[in-house]
Amino acid sequence: MKHDFPSVKFFEKQILFEDGKFCKLPPEYKKETNKKQLQEFYKKILETSCPEVSNGEDMLGFNYFKIGLICYVGLICESSSRARSNNLKKKYPANRFQFEYIKKRIEEENNLINFHEYIPIDVVAQNLHEIRGLNAKVTDNLDALLKFDNEEKWEEQFEAANVNLKKIYVASRLTKFILDNTKFYNPNFLETLTLNKDRYFNPHRCVSKIVKIYRNDFKKIKPNIEFTGNSTRKLQGDKEYFEILIKIFVENALKYTTIQTIGPQIKLIEKNKIVTIEIASYGTLIPQEDKNNIFLKGYRSNTNKSKIEGTGMGLYNAKKLIEKFGGSIEFSTKSAVENNSVEVGWNIFTLTFKNTYNAEKNAFG
Numbered sequence: 001m002k003h004d005f006p007s008v009k010f011f012e013k014q015i016l017f018e019d020g021k022f023c024k025l026p027p028e029y030k031k032e033t034n035k036k037q038l039q040e041f042y043k044k045i046l047e048t049s050c051p052e053v054s055n056g057e058d059m060l061g062f063n064y065f066k067i068g069l070i071c072y073v074g075l076i077c078e079s080s081s082r083a084r085s086n087n088l089k090k091k092y093p094a095n096r097f098q099f100e101y102i103k104k105r106i107e108e109e110n111n112l113i114n115f116h117e118y119i120p121i122d123v124v125a126q127n128l129h130e131i132r133g134l135n136a137k138v139t140d141n142l143d144a145l146l147k148f149d150n151e152e153k154w155e156e157q158f159e160a161a162n163v164n165l166k167k168i169y170v171a172s173r174l175t176k177f178i179l180d181n182t183k184f185y186n187p188n189f190l191e192t193l194t195l196n197k198d199r200y201f202n203p204h205r206c207v208s209k210i211v212k213i214y215r216n217d218f219k220k221i222k223p224n225i226e227f228t229g230n231s232t233r234k235l236q237g238d239k240e241y242f243e244i245l246i247k248i249f250v251e252n253a254l255k256y257t258t259i260q261t262i263g264p265q266i267k268l269i270e271k272n273k274i275v276t277i278e279i280a281s282y283g284t285l286i287p288q289e290d291k292n293n294i295f296l297k298g299y300r301s302n303t304n305k306s307k308i309e310g311t312g313m314g315l316y317n318a319k320k321l322i323e324k325f326g327g328s329i330e331f332s333t334k335s336a337v338e339n340n341s342v343e344v345g346w347n348i349f350t351l352t353f354k355n356t357y358n359a360e361k362n363a364f365g
Contacts, residue, residue, distance in 0.1 A: 006074040190320040195237035223263030231270035233356035253281035277351040327353040
């Protein structure tokens, strides 16, 4: 990695000088007549790590700055008024900087290198791209090993699969979900998202797949997810984003389930060509005053935000995705007792899709 300023470092027991991004290493550092003195001088400086910025002047008259195990060299501070420095300023104008500017830049670079404050976005993007590609290859090869060649037979093939292969498959899918979550950090992602209207999928299979993945995840203690119902109708759009939508609600239901013996209940109902998915979790009820706000961006109910970590973005993202599929969502609660005198019961999200597709007739409605 090339640093902002010229630098010196240990490499395979050798002391190496390098150019910087902002300016080059003065040629005096490359002269054979100066080599021995420079090696001895900077060897002593590099022997110890320095948590704070320290600085000085070397035998060539240039300023050096040290932080951590990195030493920046060949610099000229504007504040220096010595005759030797004045000559260097004239000779190397590109290496002249204000003291405070140098200090600030190398502190920022040190934080970046050591991930103290932030990771550069281009590094993150590149790494995520590579991880996504590798994970896709793992999933493709697992599909071949598990013989997931037929979407209609996916459930029976999954149940019959080797337990260790199933765990690897689940891990690869959960990894994909984590990577997919990064898309939503782009503030314009949902506004610009366009679904492929040439694609059709069975929502029942999508829900079933997500349920099986979370039933077989790696948590030792977890509530069981109950899934009932069926549908042969299809929805229009990308299956990938529908699975993300269902994943959000399943994770939400698991997170807010307060009694482990009463797990989330998911019902899929097809009636009059309308597909309804009901996702219910048993726990502390969302109060009436919060019901109209839970789909707002960043909103978290006072009931849970002091007990359970969250960003308040999950339900907002889910609502936007539902609208992309032409669906609607409603939230309701059902108290554990009829008189509503307790704060525990079922929090229920109902997803409704009216514009469904009849695969047999090759038509909507």
